[in-house]
Amino acid sequence: MSVSYLDAINSALTEEMRRDPSVFIIGEDVGAMGGAFGATKGLLDEFGADRVIDSPLAEGIIVSASIGAAMAGLRPVPEIQFVDFITPAMDAITQQAAKLRYRSGGSQTCPLTLRVCYGGGTGGGLYHSQTDTTWFAHEPGLVVVAPATVSDAKGMLKAGIRQDDPVIYFEHKKLYRWPAIKEDLPEDDDFLADLFHCAVRRPGKDATIVTYGFMLQLALQAAEKIAEENGASVEVIDLRVLNPLDHDTILESVSRTGRLCIVQEDHRTLGIGSEIAATVAEQAFDCLDAPIVRVSAPDVPAIPAAEPLEQFYMPNVDKVMDALHRVLQY
Amino acid sequence: MATKVKEPAAAAAANENHHSAQSGNSLISNDKLKQLYSTMLKCRLLEERARILKKQARFKGNYYAAVGQEATAVGSVVDLRPEDTVAPSHRDFIANFIKGVPLTAMFSQLYGRSTSPDKGRSAPAHCGYAPLNIITPASTIAAQLNIGTGVALANQMKKNDNVVVAFSGEGSTSLGFWHEALNFAGVRNLPIVYVCQNNLWAESVSVKLQTKVDDISLKAIGYGFPGITVDGNDVVAVYRVAQEAIERARSGGGPTLIECKTYRWYGHSEIDPAKYRTAEEVEEWKAKDPIAAMERYLTGKGLFSSEWKQQISDEFAKELDAAVDVAEKTPQPEPIECLDYLYSFDIRERELNRKVYSPKF
Numbered sequence: 001m002s003v004s005y006l007d008a009i010n011s012a013l014t015e016e017m018r019r020d021p022s023v024f025i026i027g028e029d030v031g032a033m034g035g036a037f038g039a040t041k042g043l044l045d046e047f048g049a050d051r052v053i054d055s056p057l058a059e060g061i062i063v064s065a066s067i068g069a070a071m072a073g074l075r076p077v078p079e080i081q082f083v084d085f086i087t088p089a090m091d092a093i094t095q096q097a098a099k100l101r102y103r104s105g106g107s108q109t110c111p112l113t114l115r116v117c118y119g120g121g122t123g124g125g126l127y128h129s130q131t132d133t134t135w136f137a138h139e140p141g142l143v144v145v146a147p148a149t150v151s152d153a154k155g156m157l158k159a160g161i162r163q164d165d166p167v168i169y170f171e172h173k174k175l176y177r178w179p180a181i182k183e184d185l186p187e188d189d190d191f192l193a194d195l196f197h198c199a200v201r202r203p204g205k206d207a208t209i210v211t212y213g214f215m216l217q218l219a220l221q222a223a224e225k226i227a228e229e230n231g232a233s234v235e236v237i238d239l240r241v242l243n244p245l246d247h248d249t250i251l252e253s254v255s256r257t258g259r260l261c262i263v264q265e266d267h268r269t270l271g272i273g274s275e276i277a278a279t280v281a282e283q284a285f286d287c288l289d290a291p292i293v294r295v296s297a298p299d300v301p302a303i304p305a306a307e308p309l310e311q312f313y314m315p316n317v318d319k320v321m322d323a324l325h326r327v328l329q330y
Numbered sequence: 331m332a333t334k335v336k337e338p339a340a341a342a343a344a345n346e347n348h349h350s351a352q353s354g355n356s357l358i359s360n361d362k363l364k365q366l367y368s369t370m371l372k373c374r375l376l377e378e379r380a381r382i383l384k385k386q387a388r389f390k391g392n393y394y395a396a397v398g399q400e401a402t403a404v405g406s407v408v409d410l411r412p413e414d415t416v417a418p419s420h421r422d423f424i425a426n427f428i429k430g431v432p433l434t435a436m437f438s439q440l441y442g443r444s445t446s447p448d449k450g451r452s453a454p455a456h457c458g459y460a461p462l463n464i465i466t467p468a469s470t471i472a473a474q475l476n477i478g479t480g481v482a483l484a485n486q487m488k489k490n491d492n493v494v495v496a497f498s499g500e501g502s503t504s505l506g507f508w509h510e511a512l513n514f515a516g517v518r519n520l521p522i523v524y525v526c527q528n529n530l531w532a533e534s535v536s537v538k539l540q541t542k543v544d545d546i547s548l549k550a551i552g553y554g555f556p557g558i559t560v561d562g563n564d565v566v567a568v569y570r571v572a573q574e575a576i577e578r579a580r581s582g583g584g585p586t587l588i589e590c591k592t593y594r595w596y597g598h599s600e601i602d603p604a605k606y607r608t609a610e611e612v613e614e615w616k617a618k619d620p621i622a623a624m625e626r627y628l629t630g631k632g633l634f635s636s637e638w639k640q641q642i643s644d645e646f647a648k649e650l651d652a653a654v655d656v657a658e659k660t661p662q663p664e665p666i667e668c669l670d671y672l673y674s675f676d677i678r679e680r681e682l683n684r685k686v687y688s689p690k691f
Contacts, residue, residue, distance in 0.1 A: 024487065050487060056517055061476060061510040068480020071465070072415075074487065091507065095470045096477060105449030106671035107460035141672055164674035223491065246675070248685055254685045284687035 002182040005175040008154035009039045009115070009291070013077065015110040015189055015314060016161045017047050020075060026062055027079030027115075036081050037117065037176055052262060059085055063092035063114060067100065067166075070110035074160055081287060083118040083170070084127040084302070087269075090135075097166040098141030109301045112167070113160040119172040119214055119265060121314050125305030131266040131297070133213075136168045137242040137275075144243035145195060148216040150183040155193025157224040163195060170242075172214045196241060198249040204235030207327050209258035210250055210276055212239035215315060222320035232328055242272060251284050258289035259327045263320055268296040290330035293323045344449045358362070358566065360633055366565045369408055370400040371639065372646050373424040374621055374669075376433075376436065379650050380423070380440060384600045388658070389441045391454040394421045398563075398595035401620035402527045404428055405568025406495050406588070409576070415463040415485075417478030417496035419471070421527070421594070423455045425497065431459045433653035449671060450663040472502040475511040475524065482520035482585075493579040493601040494522040495572075500589075501532025503549065504540050512587065516553035521579040524587045525570065527562060533598040534606040550587040562590025563620040 003011070017023045022045075025040055031054035034041030044052040055062045065082070066076035080086045086093070093114070101109045107267045120129035123142060136144045143165045147153045153171065160167035175181060185191065201216060202223050209219045216238050223234040235253050254260050260280055262273035273294040280292060297303070303313050377395045384393045396403065401423070407416060407428040418425045426436055431447075438446040440454045447459050448466055458466025465481075467474050477494035483606055484491045502508050503526065507513045515522050526546050530537045543549070550557025556578075560571045575586035593615035597604035604612075628634035 049456070056510075056514055058514065060507055061479065061514045064473070064476030064507075064511075065480035065483050065514060068477040068482070069484040069487070070480070071477065072481045072484030072488075074484045088506065091470050092476065095468055096473055099468070100466070101673070102671050103448055103452040103456070104458055104460065104466040104671075105447060105451055107468055108458065111674075136551060143673070179405040244673075244680065251685060251687050283684060286688035286690055311601060 002184050003150060004177050004182055005153045006039055006170070006177060007148045008185065009157060009171060010041060012154045012157035013043060014046070017043065017051065017236065021191060022073065023075040023077060024051040024053065024069075025077050025079065026055050026066060028055055028057055028062070028081050030054060030079055033067045033231065035079065038174065039115070039171075040079070047080070048111050059089040060092055063089040064096060066112045066114070066281055067092060067096050067110045070112040070165050071100070071108055077115060077161060078112060079115045081117060081129050082130075083116050083132045084130045086116060086132065087306060091241055093136065093142070093168070094139050095159065098139045100313050102141055103299045109164060110166055111164045113157065113163075113169055114167070115157075115169050115171060117173050118170050119174050120303040120310065121174050121214065123307065123310065126302045129303035133170055133242055134249045134266050137245075137272055137296050139243070141166070143167045143195060143241070144170065145241050146172070146212045147240065148172075148175070148183050148213055148238050150181055151185060153192050154185060155191050156195060156240070159192040159195050162192070167195070170213065174214045178217070196246060198246045199238045199240055200235060200249070200253070201238045202234070202236040204233040204257065206223060206233045207261060207265055208235045208237060208250070208253040208256055208257045209261045209320070209324075210237045210239060211263040212242065212272070213265060216267050218261050218315060218320050221317045222324060225317065225321060226324050232324070234324060239272070245275065245279075247279050247283070251280065254284050255287040258287055259322070259330075260288070261327050262292065263295045263315055263323075265297060265315060267299050268294060271296055290327050293327050295319050295323045342468055350513055358533070360631070363566070363628060363631070364633055366404055366408065366569060367621070367628055367634075369404045369428055370565060370621050370624065371642055373400045373404065373427060375643060375646050376427055379654070380601060381596070383440065383654065389454055391439070391442070392599045392601060394423070394455045394599050395596050396421045396594060397425055398615065398619070399527055399529060399592045401426065401565035401568050402525060402562045402590040402671065403497070405574035406523065406525050407567045408569070409573065410495060411492070412462055413490070413492045415465065415478060415481045415492065415494040417465045417474040417494060418458070418467050419474060419497045419499060419502070420455055420467055420469055421499065422467070422497045423457050426457045426459055426464055429459075429462050429464060430462065431457070431462060433649055434656045435459065437653040437657035441657040441660070442662065443657055444663040445660050446665070449667065451671070472498055472505045472507040472511070474498070475502070476507055479511045479515050479520060479522060482515065482522035483518060485521055486518065491580045492521070493576055495525060496522060496582050497525050497527060499532060500526060500528040500530070500537050500540055500546055501535065502526075503546055512549070512553045512585070515585040516555050519582070519584040521582070522585045523575040525572070526583065526587065526589045527592055528589050529592050529594045531594070531598075531604075533602070545589060547587055547589040553585075553587075555585045555587070557587040557589065559589040559591065562592030563618045563623060565620055565624055587594065610681070619652060619686065646661055
């Protein structure tokens with residue numbers, strides 16, 4: 001049976017909670033309501049209120065109680081309902097979770113998996129559409145992942161829960177029920193995905209697109225369209241992991257194609273694309289046959305609510321096509 | 331729900347008269363009274379040594395002495411079990427000693443040595459110790475309360491009877507984090523004791539600019555659990571109140587907020603001359619020295635002699651000498667160790683050997 005991205009998250013949580021009694025969930029509306037989008041549906045009934053905790057409306061304690069519980073040997077899976085609401089938990093995430101192992105010389109650790117719903121294009125307005133992945137990709141000590149496929153949604157969540165590090169798991173709300181990405185997944189309690197490498201989603205030889213999250217859908221459509229248009233062969237790399245970055249897969253691809261286009265939903269300045277562009281410029285300068293091009297949101301605070309403004313903000317297939325034309329024609 | 335134990339004499343009298351119905355505690359043994367005193371004395375000696383070493387630039391970084399506040403930490407930590415957790419603030423270096431951390435580990439921490447509990451990473455006074463469940467503190471105020479609250483959640487979920495004692499100053503009560511921690515602990519009825527060391531000054535800012543209430547313990551009413559204000563310079567009073575709160579937490583009775591009214595004799599840190607306070611105020615509080623007060627109390631019970639004090643001081647000075655010696659002779663970490671203990675996996679290779687695809691570079 002083909003399952004959605006949201007089903008994959010729900011089944012990953014269910015399986016890991018069945019497998020390991022130390023796994024528990026804490027967040028706003030995760031219990032009786034089953035999550036704002038239904039990701040934790042059914043878990044309260046199966047595992048009870050001690051393991052599916054409807055927290056007070058306080059993101060700071062959701063994350064920091066998870067840090068303490070993880071220190072004490074449990075495997076918390078806290079949830080932030082919208083990344084737009086994550087800021088009250090920033091001290092907990094960046095100063096505590098990210099630094100606990102380091103500041104204790106490896107003697108104290110907090111393996112937790114923080115699920116964070118993010119992303120725009122759904123008319124959610126300024127405070128239900130943000131991306132903000134870069135804040136965490138910038139923070140050493142965190143493993144930051146952003147699955148773009150159904151099998152990654154499941155496998156990376158299960159692997160994240162078993163990983164002995166604080167993992168931030170970014171799930172794009174537009175992918176939750178996106179029909180085109182539904183997949184058949186095997187019945188396997190140990191269906192785990194790699195947490196360290198990019199994946200080449202479409203091989204190519206003329207240019208490389210590096211992207212992640214929902215933007216992968218745009219990149220794949222643009223690559224297909226340009227192949228039909230002029231036969232250009234565009235390689236599409238799904239970052240999957242935003243921290244620590246897998247530089248080698250990107251560098252190896254660019255060393256073959258000589259052209260790089262980065263597509264991100266986050267703002268332009270100091271986004272993931274900036275780091276990738278700098279890395280390629282430093283470590284593969286001779287390989288480049290054209291300037292690196294970024295397709296990103298503009299440097300405005302977040303996604304405006306009105307449809308024309310949102311459309312201007314969001315990357316789309318046409319914007320990616322324009323970027324590819326520029327890179328390929330240089 | 332908030333109650334007060336304001337008079338140190340009252341607490342002492344409660345002990346004398348064995349009013350256990352009120353406190354839930356039995357008579358404190360003479361040995362325990364002497365232990366409370368000797369532990370405070372050692373904490374004082376330890377911190378005065380640390381201050382001298384800092385002034386001599388024998389270690390780098392800063393130090394945040396709790397001299398004058400010893401009764402708050404001794405009274406609430408002295409009887410904890412190894413499995414219990416302490417969540418210290420930046421000024422609770424001595425909580426490590428009270429819980430049983432070896433002096434060699436603590437001085438290696440001050441000196442940032444390769445053998446320090448944090449492998450030379452955090453800061454001299456940010457001492458934690460995993461084997462005894464002492465959380466390595468951060469400088470972001472109140473964070474330890476929240477993490478400690480999470481440990482209490484885990485203890486409750488694991489159905490053990492371990493408790494958490496989380497320290498913070500009165501300044502921390504102004505933060506949202508303080509509220510989130512105490513509110514959550516109240517909602518979940520967690521096994522935790524919050525000890526607020528109200529020393530009247532958050533660095534240079536008076537408590538009058540932190541809160542409008544006279545007693546921080548009143549805030550517990552808003553969280554639905556007991557709050558109590560105690561003379562933080564009366565170690566017997568702090569001990570009795572803490573024992574009651576710890577027992578309540580252990581037996582599933584939920585959290586307690588204890589406000590200890592106390593005073594730090596020195597500045598916020600060793601580089602702070604504390605000119606924002608009047609000399610009169612400092613002298614007034616020095617006259618309330620918790621160690622001298624306990625000396626008088628023990629003398630009244632025939633449990634104190636200056637020879638005994640001298641003996642403790644002499645023996646402990648030798649222990650301090652030995653620990654300082656070990657720290658000074660222990661090497662610093664190797665520079666490359668900067669890259670360690672970030673993740674469960676190694677990043678040295680990734681940081682040091684970046685693959686270059688530009689043949690000319």
